[in-house]
Amino acid sequence: MRLRRILAVWAAKLAEKISVHIFHRQGVTWAGKIALRLDPSILKTLASQVKKDIFIVCGTNGKTTTNNMLCAALEAEGYKVVCNHTGSNMLNGVAAAFALAAGLSGNLKADYACIEIDEASTRRVFPHFKPDYMVLTNLFRDQLDRYGEIDITMNILKEVMKSAPKMKVIVNGDDALSAFLAMDSGNPYATYGISKKVTDDSKSNEIREGRFCKKCGALLHYNFYHYSQLGDYACTNCDFKRPELDFDAGDVEVGETLSFTVEGKRIHANYKGFYNVYNILAAYAALRTGAIEPVHFNQMLSRFRPENGRMxxxxxxxxxxxxxxxxxxxxxxxxxxxxxxxxxxxxxxxxxxxxxxxxxxxxxxxxxxxxxxxxxxxxxxxxxxxxxxxxxxxxxxxxxxxxxxxxxxxxxxxxxxxxxxxxxxxxxxxxxxxxxxxxxxxxxxx
Ligand SMILES: [Zn+2]
Missing domain, CATH: 3.90.190.20 (Mur ligase, C-terminal domain)
Structure with missing residues (x-):
């Protein structure tokens, strides 16, 4: 068995070396495919060698930024981390992240894993390992014909949450769809969000998802929106409403740079885009939920570069x-x-x-x-x-x-x-x- 794994790791590394410069992301996918073909249990085995915890990141927008930021934050605290940095987030890409991080002996030396997974691919990844934590960023409508309706995505996520009942979900509480999913799953969960209104979004003509309560079907009432359907909501009929926020960003300032306060700490980042407050907050909440003290969080942010093509x-x-x-x-x-x-x-x-x-x-x-x-x-x-x-x-x-x-x-x-x-x-x-x-x-x- 070990020999198969060694062979698979070597082949993956070779495949990546040859192909990644020519095919970029597809090269990583190819490496993962070869590794799984040579040793179908490679992902299961290597994931079990992660010493502490496995985090996965799901959600329509912000997956790659949040996942890479979480990885950088763990590394800033001195940990060794496996991560699919390139955003190859289907089964082959996930397998590649582990295979390429393994040593030539076929074994993995890592404290944590941070893995973003395409929502539809969670079904194929979860049989190989059960994550300790799932960060759920948001559920927006994606390109229509790629995934179909949000409901399909929600059903898939619900199914995988139920298949890993101990997995703790770190969820964006400002998103009624994501929050409902976490509450409804029966899994333990922690919430993050922005409890107070930051900007006036009432005049926006944005199409908003999740206008209806997922619990009873009645109309949701919003006290305010941050953007899209993210905001402070409560059902007009049943007891469903925005949950208490465990990690609440206060005094949010958005302009050429971003800053906010969470747990009494002021967080700064040199990026634009209100949505990045959520990405940073998600990474922070994941660390804290995983009992990791983010002592070097601001230092990490000052060095962190969002992935290619993001601002x-x-x-x-x-x-x-x-x-x-x-x-x-x-x-x-x-x-x-x-x-x-x-x-x-x-x-x-x-x-x-x-x-x-x-x-x-x-x-x-x-x-x-x-x-x-x-x-x-x-x-x-x-x-x-x-x-x-x-x-x-x-x-x-x-x-x-x-x-x-x-x-x-x-x-x-x-x-x-x-x-x-x-x-x-x-x-x-x-x-x-x-x-x-x-x-x-x-x-x-x-
Ligand atoms: Zn309701």
Whole structure:
């Protein structure tokens, strides 16, 4: 058995070395597939060698950032951690994270594991190991035809929670869907959230999920929304309401940087985007729930870089460029908020593709609140990518003129040449890698 495992670990390492530079994320997936093929019990065995606990991170938005941040926070406290940093979050990617972290002896030396898992893939991963903790960030509507309705995702998560009754769920209490799931599962749980109102979101035209109580079906009443369906809710009919928050972010300040207070400690981060308060809070709550004292948390945040294409900055020929992924309505609306927080003049490029991983149906664009781009400080909006015509129509519908340039590189070059020096590039999933490569290349040549 041991020999099989050694062979599988070696093969995975070799496969990763050969392929990752050519195929990027797919290379990691391939390494995991080979490891599982050579030793079907490799994931089970290596997961059992983790000395302390296994954390997994699930939820529609913020998985990779939260998981990588949790890993960095554990490392900052001196622990050795297994993590699927690249965001390869299906069964093969999870197997690869463990196989690649193992030594050439086929054994793993790690204190903790932090593993993000695609919600639909939890069903395939849980038979291999039962995590000690599950962080559940939120449940938003994702690209329609990829996962189907949120209800399907909720049923899958409920099933895996029940299959691991000792697993403690660390849940975003501001999300009625996630909170209900944790409460309903029978698993132990801890909650995090923002109990007080931070900004006025009442005028937003956002489409909100979970307007109805999952317990009894009646309408939920919201005292306020933070964004999307996250906020302070209570059922108008039964006793379901936002649970008490174990980790409550207070005095939240959002602007060019973020800060908030939790458990009497002031937390600072040099990122934009209100949603990052939740990502940081989720990582913090996971540590504390796991009885880990985050002594170096702020130090970790000062060094932490969100993964590629999340508020990633470039500087090309005197133009400051911010690249950000926006793959679903909730994510896109949060992106628009972050862009509009910048009061200075700006150019915007929106790149929309419809490759298989994006979802071929781009009707979700109609659920994004593009109205908010009606501001004087918008110098120009350019639509690009495979579905630039759909995006142009969407902008036309809210009476916002846009420039059409299907080729991403040409669009970027043009706005660097004739823009105002402050450019935001918002991209959906498969547009991210190609757009990032273009920006990297242009920056390198500059
Ligand atoms: Zn109810």
């Amino acid at each position: 990633e900055q470039f500087q090309i020929d005197g133009t400051k460029i911010m690249l950000n992924l926006a793959k679903n309505p909730a994510g896109f609306n949060q992106n628009i908020s972050a862009v509009m927080q910048d009061q200075t003049e700006k150019d915007i490029i929106i790149v929309i593709n419809d490759n298989a991983q994006d979802g071929i149906d781009v009707s979700w664009l109609w659920d994004v609140d593009f109205d908010r781009f009606h501001e004087d400080n918008i110098h120009s909006i350019t639509v690009s990518g495979i579905r630039c015509q759909d995006m142009r129509l969407r902008m036309k519908y809210v009476n916002i003129p846009s420039l059409l340039e299907a080729d991403v590189e040409t669009a970027i070059r043009k706005r660097i040449a004739d823009g105002c020096g402050n450019l935001y590039v918002l991209v959906n999933y498969t547009a991210l890698f190609s757009t990032r490569n273009v920006l990297k290349r242009l920056e390198g040549n500059g």
